[in-house]
Amino acid sequence: MAKFVLKATAFVMIIFILDRIIKSFFLSGFEWHGEVFSLYLVINKGVAFSMFAFLGEWLKFIQIAIILLLLVFIYREKSFFERHAVAVGILFGAGCSNVLDRFLYGGVVDYFAWHYWFNFAVFNFADVMIDLAVVMIAVKMIFERQDKAIKAK
Numbered sequence: 728m729a730k731f732v733l734k735a736t737a738f739v740m741i742i743f744i745l746d747r748i749i750k751s752f753f754l755s756g757f758e759w760h761g762e763v764f765s766l767y768l769v770i771n772k773g774v775a776f777s778m779f780a781f782l783g784e785w786l787k788f789i790q791i792a793i794i795l796l797l798l799v800f801i802y803r804e805k806s807f808f809e810r811h812a813v814a815v816g817i818l819f820g821a822g823c824s825n826v827l828d829r830f831l832y833g834g835v836v837d838y839f840a841w842h843y844w845f846n847f848a849v850f851n852f853a854d855v856m857i858d859l860a861v862v863m864i865a866v867k868m869i870f871e872r873q874d875k876a877i878k879a880k
Contacts, residue, residue, distance in 0.1 A: 728805065731812040738816025739823070746824040746853045750836040763843040770834040775848060787829035794822055810871070811864050818860035821853035 753768040760767070773780030782789065801808045801815060808815060828835045837854070841847040 735816035742820030
């Protein structure tokens with residue numbers, strides 16, 4: 728179990744630090760505008776697509792509660808944690824960085840805006856890492872289910 732905790736903690740730290748470094752560039756005034764996408768600072772008071780912005784200050788506490796509930800789940804479901812330690816580390820590193828933004832800046836620091844053919848929500852590295860972690864968990868669970876079905880035959 729200790730090696731899984733160490734692996735997850737390493738990914739928490741790597742993702743958290745990378746996200747903080749990237750966001751610091753945009754907080755210092757960096758901007759770039761291109762034909763396909765642009766990079767500029769946006770403070771997102773909500774979550775994806777600015778949903779739930781109406782929750783204001785409560786949103787950061789709700790997100791902390793969700794993180795704590797996930798920690799309880801991980802603690803209770805040790806086999807899940809062992810199978811998905813990397814993805815869990817990525818998820819927690821990114822999630823904690825976004826929650827920290829809410830305390831420091833009143834919202835999440837977003838900066839990547841896609842605008843070729845259609846306008847998409849402005850997002851950040853942590854958002855991508857959260858999506859990646861969820862996909863990693865889902866894909867692994869699908870393959871595990873297929874392996875069980877094959878072995879059961």
